[in-house]
Amino acid sequence: MPTPPVADPRNPGPVPDRNWAGNVRYRAARRHRPSSLDELRRLVAGAERVRAVGSGHSFNRLGDTTGDLVSPAGLPPTVELDRDRGTVTAAASLRYGDLATRLHAEGYALANLASLPHISVAGAVATATHGSGRRNGNLAAAVAGLELVTADGDLCVVDRSDPRFAGMVVNLGALGVVTRVTLDVVPTFDIRQYVRLGLPRAALDAALDAAYSASVFTNWRSERLDQVWLKQRADQPPPAADWLDTHPADVPAHPVPGMPPGNCTVQLGAAGPWHERLPHFRLGFTPSSGDELQSEWHVPRAAAGAALAALDPAAERIAAVLQICELRTIAADGLWLSPNHERDSVALHFTWIGDPAAVTPVVTEVEERLAPLAPRPHWGKLFVRNPAGTYPRYDDFRALLREFDPAGKFRTDELDRYFPRA
Missing domain, CATH: 3.30.465.10 (Uridine Diphospho-n-acetylenolpyruvylglucosamine Reductase; domain 3)
Incomplete structure (x- = not known):
């Protein structure tokens, strides 16, 4: 289970000492939970190194610091x-x-x-x-x-x-x-959520485009893809009984095998508010065990099938350290460091077992196999390769770093790996 946050004795209230999954313990010398904007401004101005921490759902050390860790939750x-x-x-x-x-x-x-x-x-x-x-x-x-x-x-x-x-x-x-x-x-709007089982891989593109929001899950062990989560606007017709040669789940499902479906948002086509259907997991419940690592890479939308084909030779090695893999689409945007910058994307999200020694070689292999597709990793998850070459505005962001933080107050070791100061 995720470790509960640790209170800073100088600033009452929770300031975490590690991330949600527990694989990163923050190295901060001091922790703070300011209760006013003025207090935060004084703290930042006087710090040599400082980083903000939120819910701790990142899996790498981009947010780690040896200086002052600040929670804005106060x-x-x-x-x-x-x-x-x-x-x-x-x-x-x-x-x-x-x-x-x-x-x-x-x-x-x-x-x-x-x-x-x-x-x-x-x-x-x-x-x-x-x-x-x-x-x-x-x-x-x-x-x-x-x-x-x-x-x-x-x-x-x-x-x-x-x-x-x-x-x-x-x-x-x-x-x-x-x-x-x-x-x-x-x-505001309402959504109905349906789970379909046993999707043929040839139907992946159609499934990803079939609803307001769609997720496809696979364990990399079977010919067919395990689950499709369709989140449709409530005024749209439900999927047909034989939709894309799948069959409907007749009981609520959880995407991670062995986890309780009660932690997930309502399924089986019952209409409900957008915020109670678009997430997979319910706010008041733990989404998974926390004993996990996560990676995710975004490739061009048209390359969904090519990405699966590229990873097929590694399927056994992936499956051996995998809890579940999720495939999703995201529309293009103009944000410089967005993995979806100027391209519609399909994301391959991997929830791994909580064993870095076993997972890291597989992460490296996945990146190597996806490399011809110019993958962009999720910044909050585990990756190895520097994605700089896949971002057209990479140098412009480095200029922003120099403009806003010339002394490197918000710098971290991991940030320096991907955005060197020189």
Whole structure:
């Protein structure tokens, strides 16, 4: 089970000492949970090294620091809805599930949500975390504005009118401590969720395009793909009885074998609010055991079949360390460090067993086999290869790093690997 967060004796309240899965123990010398914006600004201005921590759902050390670790969760949990502009401005530390509940009560929604509603808004945006859907961008694509505390303690407020904005949204926590995020909203809507079993691999493309949001799961052990999770707008017809040569699940399912279906959002076609169907997992429940590692790579949407074919020779090695693999689509966007930058994508997400020694060689092989497809890894998960060459605006983001953080206050060892200072 995930380890509970540890309280900082100088700042009451939870400040984690490790990530959610427990595979990364933060090396911070000090932990802080400021209760006001002014306190946060003073802390950042006086720190030599500092990083913000949210819900801790990243699996690598991009967010690690040997200096000061700051949780913005002590700041006021504000939510300000602007009906005229069609936006909501929320405290960056809020979980998406909590924000969604408040939005729905006001008659509004976000166009997309990730599999887990447990993740913080700032952390999900900073790493380009996503849900699924042929026409749905990742969560960062909905960002209309940012407020952040920069290296000298100043408060910077930017929106889409700033020419640097597309480089500042997916920022890996490297430009400052984000305090508030403004997101586009839409009128609330209902979703029906269906699970179909035994999808022929030849039907993968059709399945991924078949609903408002769709996820396909495989264990890499069988000829057919195990499960398809279809999340349809409630006003759309249900899938036919013989849809794509699959059969319907007649009881609720969990994507990870052996985990309780009760942890998952409602299935079997029962209509419900967007925020209770678009995620795979329920906010009040643990999504999985926590004893896991995760990797994910995004390749061009048209390369879905080619990606599976490239990995087929490694299927036995993948399956030996795999809990489940999920395939999803994400629409293109213009954000500089988004894995979906200027290309519609299909994401191959791997939930591995919690054994780094066994998993790392397989991660390396997966990257090598996908390399001809220019894969871009999820920034919050485990990967080995430097993805710099796959990002057209890579050098522009390095320039932003120099502009916002010339002394390297928000730098980490892992960040330096992918964005060298020289």
